[in-house]
Amino acid sequence: MADNDFLNFSGESLQGWGYCVFAEVVEGMDVVDKIKGVATGRSGMHQDVPKEDVIIENVTVSE
Numbered sequence: 001m002a003d004n005d006f007l008n009f010s011g012e013s014l015q016g017w018g019y020c021v022f023a024e025v026v027e028g029m030d031v032v033d034k035i036k037g038v039a040t041g042r043s044g045m046h047q048d049v050p051k052e053d054v055i056i057e058n059v060t061v062s063e
Contacts (some may be wrong), residue, residue, distance in 0.1 A: 004026050011016040025032055043049040 007019045009020075010016040038054060039051045040048045041051050
């Protein structure tokens with residue numbers, strides 16, 4: 001896992017919209033580490049795509 005600045009919003013263009021994630025893992029970091037460790041490869045124009053689907057079966061949202 002890393003901070004990928006190139007994915008940040010940089011302008012209102014096809015290449016500039018970026019991505020935004022809001023979350024904090026307070027329990028279950030072992031699951032995040034398992035997701036981080038899956039094998040990845042190229043898929044179309046994308047790099048580092050999981051070779052097999054990663055399915056999150058349960059999430060708890062607390063406020």
